[in-house]
Amino acid sequence: DTAVSQTPKYLVTQMGNDKSIKCEQNLGHDTMYWYKQDSKKFLKIMFSYNNKELIINETVPNRFSPKSPDKAHLNLHINSLELGDSAVYFCASSPQGGRNEKLFFGSGTQLSVL
């Protein structure tokens, strides 16, 4: 019954590897996001998709590639992982795009790059 679910919860990997984080929402929302929370707890938007279309693409390295196969899913693939990528990544969704509504966050994926 989880509204926004993301997997895995923990991800430990070596530098240079490629990894993916999956996100699914069962709320029927149109808009989905990826946020990064660093070690100082600073929350920063990375991407947003509205109905499978990319809306927001912040200054994120090209190594990060979001993919939205349908409006209920937004996955994040990261190539050539670096130490600085270590953070908690939160997926989120909101009902409609462009109306500034409540964000529903997933439980987060703690990524540790060794």
Place this chain on the structure above:
Amino acid sequence: GENVEQHPSTLSVQEGDSAVIKCTYSDSASNYFPWYKQELGKRPQLIIDIRSNVGEKKDQRIAVTLNKTAKHFSLHITETQPEDSAVYFCAASWYTDKLIFGTGTRLQVFP
């Protein structure tokens, strides 16, 4: 681009006291100001929000005030309880769903 400053970074209060967290924003076009609470190891959750056509909004022990002229908004928690201990984030956006978050305030409520 939009910038949101949040103060203080840490706040310790005695149970029953009030807590106030303040934020300022830079983009005068911003029109939506939510507050999120993040308990340790958990996801951020919306606790209250305010839009630019309103000056104040209250929900039980929490309230938010907005001063558009000065471009600042504040979160007020009255009669604090230990379960209010968490990190609180303010945020601002202008229509585009691009929420810019403040740097967070770690609130500790001591029994």
